[in-house]
Amino acid sequence: MGTFSIWHWLVVLVIVLLLFGAGKIPKLAGDMAKGIKAFKSGLKDEDESQSRSGETKAIEGEKVVHTANASAQKDEAAKH
Template sequence: MGGVSIWHWIVVGVIVMLLFGRGKVSELMGDVAKGIKSFKKGMAEDEEPVTPPPSAAPADPRIIDQQPTTPAQAKAEHKA
């Protein structure tokens, strides 16, 4: 009791067919299939590696001298 049997699903299917008609249900299923195909195509496009444009040259790295941040570090640097 309380479970959904195959007969419940058959009754629901018949009611849906009566309400929407056979053409409307097949059209809806076609739209669902198109949506799934579009989703898969979009996921496949996202998997392609992103390459930077050829005109973008990498910037030259800059060397930054580390400066002591506290007076104690400054004294230790000065003594060494």
């Protein structure tokens, strides 16, 4: 384990338990898990909103094309 032996890690574990207590460590781990889940759901929501905005832009782009074609047809009809 590199420069630290098993005894060093046991001492660190005892100090952590004394500082935080045995009851707070599961709470901290649970809070961290909730934070990770919230982060992942936020990323998922962001991806969905980007895909929805892409669909909207494609639909708006089609409307613009149709509008441009209609105005060009009107111009041609006016010329004749």
